Amino acid sequence: MHQVYLSLGSNMGDRQGNLQKAQTLLEQHPQINVIKVSGDYQTSPVGGVIQDDFINQAMHIETSLDPYELLEYIHQVESQLHRKRLIHWGPRTIDIDILFFDKVLMPDPKLTIPHAEVFNRLFVLVPLVEIIDADFYQFEKVQKAIEHLESNTDQSIERVK
Template sequence: MEHSVYLSLGSNLGDRFENLSQGQQRLAAHPQIVVQKVSAYYQTSPVGGVVQDDFINQAMLIQTSLSGEELLDYIHEIEAELLRKRVIIWGPRTLDIDILFYDELESDHPDLTLPHPEVFNRLFVLIPLQEIMEKDFIHTEAITEAIAKLEATTDQRIERVDKNDRIKP
């Protein structure tokens, strides 16, 4: 069975655009993953209180026959290949890939909480996600409401950027 999965990708170390590109390529190279849509790039301010450079973020919609756990394991392999270090929570990283939604599955498992527990609190996730959402996506209204609330109440910065601009962090 094919599953629809929304992912969030982010990078703020090294060549951020290249890190995202490498992540996309590795996802697409898996025989059980088909990339359906990829959002534009967005430069975003970090959240979580750790002083660090801005991120480049984007969202992806994939189809996969992998289970959520198998997909998460593969994502961790990709992050490790791109030298992601898990030292500081919400700290700098070469590549971070999060599973936002896996079909309509809900899970409280410590390794894979679905939907992602922070999805409705982060403009850097919601804006790219809104760009690629399917028209009949079950969370469309909640995402639209969360974006309006966050734009009115937070100082999270987000700006669409072109990778050819090569904006410095």
């Protein structure tokens, strides 16, 4: 089974409800097993688009799906939760990103693993560090990135659940 870490976020409608629905849909797939889910964090948006704050969380799953099959299912989940891809980095009912997939390095334009922005976003890293173990192959890099971003950016993050 592949070890995969996801980032989930929502800033439209019932944000926490959207995250819970996404988790339920992921759990319903016969080839996905949800191992651990972080708490929920209210975070400021990044990317320059004026919009409401997000609720974000991280999730550790095991799956026998390959990266592209998992991405396809994630897109189905986003579609079921009425995700519209209208504005890059804009508001969305749900956003699910593959952060890490085993130790795979995949620089494909359709799917980059590790996620291209993983080490630049507090809303990804803070929930992630909550669910990874110290022996996770990127643990130290995650911790150092959090320290750097907390002192060098205006990204806000607050645990809400």
